[in-house]
Amino acid sequence: MRLSGRQIDCVRGGREVFSHLDFEAASGQALSITGPNGSGKTSLLRLIAGLLVPSGGSIDLEGGAAELTLPEQAHYLGHRDALKPALSVLENLSFWRDFLGGDVSDSSKSLARVGLGHAAHLPAAYLSAGQRRRLSIGRLLAVRRPVWLLDEPTSALDAAGQDLFVGLMRDHLAAGGIIIAATHAPLGIDATELRMGGPK
Numbered sequence: 001m002r003l004s005g006r007q008i009d010c011v012r013g014g015r016e017v018f019s020h021l022d023f024e025a026a027s028g029q030a031l032s033i034t035g036p037n038g039s040g041k042t043s044l045l046r047l048i049a050g051l052l053v054p055s056g057g058s059i060d061l062e063g064g065a066a067e068l069t070l071p072e073q074a075h076y077l078g079h080r081d082a083l084k085p086a087l088s089v090l091e092n093l094s095f096w097r098d099f100l101g102g103d104v105s106d107s108s109k110s111l112a113r114v115g116l117g118h119a120a121h122l123p124a125a126y127l128s129a130g131q132r133r134r135l136s137i138g139r140l141l142a143v144r145r146p147v148w149l150l151d152e153p154t155s156a157l158d159a160a161g162q163d164l165f166v167g168l169m170r171d172h173l174a175a176g177g178i179i180i181a182a183t184h185a186p187l188g189i190d191a192t193e194l195r196m197g198g199p200k
Contacts, residue, residue, distance in 0.1 A: 001027040001063035003048070003070075003147060003178050009056035010043050017043050021057070023180075023194050027146075030169070030179040030189055035196030041182035042079070044196075045149045048180060049076040064146065074147035075140050079155060081132040085125035089116055089135055092124050097142040110141040115164060129156040137165060140172075148172060150181040162188065 004024040010017040017040040025031040033041045046052045048059055050071035061070045083092045093107045111117050114134040119127065127135065133156045140148060148169075154162050166188035169179055173189065181187055 001061065001146060001176065001178065003059075003061050003180070005044075005048070005057065005059045007057035008044075008047065008054050008059065010040055010047060010052070011055040012043060012052075018196065019056075025178050025180060025192070027063070027176040027178060028173050030173060030181065030187065030191035031194055032187055032191040033180065033182040033194045033196060034184070039196035041196055042151050045076065045151055045180065045182055048147075049074055049149050051076070061147070070147070073145055074149055075143075075145045076149045077136055077140065077151060077153060079151045081136045083124045083132060083135060085123065087124055088121050089124055089127065090120040092135060093138050093142050096139045100139075100143040100145075107138075107142055110138045111135075113141055113168070114138045115161070130158055130161055133157050134161060134164075137168065141168070146177050148177060148179045148181075150179065150183075152183055153181055154183070154185060154187075 002024065006022055008021040009019045023031060033044060035041055043052060047054050061073060064073045089111065090107055093110060097107055108120060111120050114137050116131060116134050116138065119131065124135065154165060157165060169189050173179060
């Protein structure tokens, strides 16, 4: 499997964010997108996820499921945690599992893998920032998708949480997955770096 972008242009609000950008990552590989604020790291992730449309160029996934689009084969983990405070931890994860569909795993096991098994029946409103991040990471495990698009994935995680997430990323890559991550901090895994320029 190979995910690639060729000559991508991104314009938002009438402003050119970046132009003629190329990138590539194959199965078992991670790509770390770095650069200052405003350089287009999040915009690139959103383009790959299908949440934005490129002004030029193309983004392709070769070797994936032919009947599915790239967004249907990718998880997008934004820098904000998408959860409903009134639902329990387990209900939040079960919602995403049912909504996303696909190759589904057991929600309770996914929670245990991110260290939230003890909090399964607590309202999500009671979680700390780090626990909310762990719950969002649990979504990556609840439904198997080969491409992980991660925006500042270790934000709010303590040292133990970061170590746990490094292990999950390594497992994903070992299973043939692809990781594209926008980050200011080292990911803790081997990754090719794509350095974005400053804001234009």
